[in-house]
Amino acid sequence: MTGRQDRPRLQAPDxxxxxxxxxxxxxxxxxxxxxxxxxxxxxxxxxxxxxxxDGRVRVVNPETAPPRPPxxxxxxxxxxxxxxxxxxxxxxxxxxRLRYAETxxxxxxxxxxxxxxxxxxxxxxxIQDERKRPRR
Amino acid sequence: MAIITFAQVKGGSGKTxxxxxxxxxxxxxxxxxxxxxxxPNRPLSEFFQRVPELREVEVAVPSAERRVSSLVRxxxxxxxxxxxxxxxxxxxxxxxxxxxxxxxxxxxxxxxTDLKCGVETxxxxxxxxEISNRAIAKGVLLARTSAGALxxxxxxxxxxxxxxxxxxxxxxxxxxxxAWKEMTYSAHIPHLHDRQSNAAQNFIAVFExxxxxxxxxxxxxxxxxxxxx
Numbered sequence: 001m002t003g004r005q006d007r008p009r010l011q012a013p014d015x016x017x018x019x020x021x022x023x024x025x026x027x028x029x030x031x032x033x034x035x036x037x038x039x040x041x042x043x044x045x046x047x048x049x050x051x052x053x054d055g056r057v058r059v060v061n062p063e064t065a066p067p068r069p070p071x072x073x074x075x076x077x078x079x080x081x082x083x084x085x086x087x088x089x090x091x092x093x094x095x096x097r098l099r100y101a102e103t104x105x106x107x108x109x110x111x112x113x114x115x116x117x118x119x120x121x122x123x124x125x126x127i128q129d130e131r132k133r134p135r136r
Numbered sequence: 137m138a139i140i141t142f143a144q145v146k147g148g149s150g151k152t153x154x155x156x157x158x159x160x161x162x163x164x165x166x167x168x169x170x171x172x173x174x175x176p177n178r179p180l181s182e183f184f185q186r187v188p189e190l191r192e193v194e195v196a197v198p199s200a201e202r203r204v205s206s207l208v209r210x211x212x213x214x215x216x217x218x219x220x221x222x223x224x225x226x227x228x229x230x231x232x233x234x235x236x237x238x239x240x241x242x243x244x245x246x247x248x249t250d251l252k253c254g255v256e257t258x259x260x261x262x263x264x265x266e267i268s269n270r271a272i273a274k275g276v277l278l279a280r281t282s283a284g285a286l287x288x289x290x291x292x293x294x295x296x297x298x299x300x301x302x303x304x305x306x307x308x309x310x311x312x313x314x315a316w317k318e319m320t321y322s323a324h325i326p327h328l329h330d331r332q333s334n335a336a337q338n339f340i341a342v343f344e345x346x347x348x349x350x351x352x353x354x355x356x357x358x359x360x361x362x363x364x365x
Contacts, residue, residue, distance in 0.1 A: 029137065035139065035208075035235070035237070035238075035268070038264075038268030039232045039235040039236035040206075042264075043204065056260060057228050058145075058225065058227075061174065061198070061223060061229050063199070064198045064204055064232075066203075067200075
């Protein structure tokens with residue numbers, strides 16, 4: 001009965017869980033998940049306005065309506081404006097009017113730009129014509 | 137992981153009931169589910185609080201600080217499935233919630249207004265898929281249909297009309313049963329509490345078809361919601 005002692009010893013196999021190459025459970029959503037990028041594009045103020053214009057959006061959910069983008073900061077003059085009245089040849093005034101019609105540059109700005117070219121110190125903000133700013 | 141959006145630009149079509157039932161079925165199958173409630177009446181969280189099995193379901197609501205897409209991304213990072221219930225109107229959320237979805241379900245009852253608004257909703261879903269440049273599974277779910285074996289003429293007519301505009305209508309429909317009407321009062325959800333009941337079998341058939349739609353839209357190898365059943 002010595003044969004039983006000669007039998008090889010049973011060795012327990014490795015039953016530990018396999019290691020995954022990624023190091024664990026993959027994340028449920030990736031950073032570049034296309035679903036969220038597409039939805040985010042529809043949440044801009046521009047997309048909202050397009051939706052209203054073409055009738056897709058007829059009711060605004062105030063909880064989720066995209067905020068209106070900040071309006072551009074109005075130009076700040078370095079000094080207050082004052083009126084200047086002078087006399088010029090009729091032909092000069094006609095040319096200034098014609099140039100305004102052609103380019104949209106006001107007579108005021110044509111004069112200021114010409115004076116700046118001539119060396120007067122006139123800041124860019126001073127060129128902005130507040131009369132032309134859209135009303136709110 | 138799947139995101140399922142219930143959308144219909146007409147109110148009272150069955151979106152919220154279908155969303156509640158879908159969350160319950162996902163939980164019944166052992167999956168983790170969350171919901172985004174875009175209806176300002178907040179019916180989902182109130183209902184889930186009354187059902188012991190659904191009390192732990194996370195329900196997100198929008199805020200001025202976080203966009204819908206961000207909210208859904210957060211929910212999706214924590215849960216296997218996200219169900220979105222929209223307001224019953226053509227809102228700024230409608231197409232956002234469609235663009236983020238793997239499946240858009242358009243519940244529709246039998247009236248002409250339901251049909252007209254259902255078609256509009258379907259077209260918005262088609263457009264959302266085009267904008268997203270990806271496949272989004274879609275289906276019209278007929279709701280409050282006759283629960284009996286005999287289907288009324290108007291149901292067949294409605295199916296024809298939807299198919300006429302290229303919309304896919306689920307073969308299973310949400311039957312008009314007392315169980316669904318009483319659900320929010322009784323907190324008894326047939327497919328969660330009595331899976332052998334007729335009402336439970338009805339919704340399970342709807343759910344199975346929804347899952348099939350997702351499977352048909354996603355590339356093979358990608359896990360699908362509810363597959364843990």
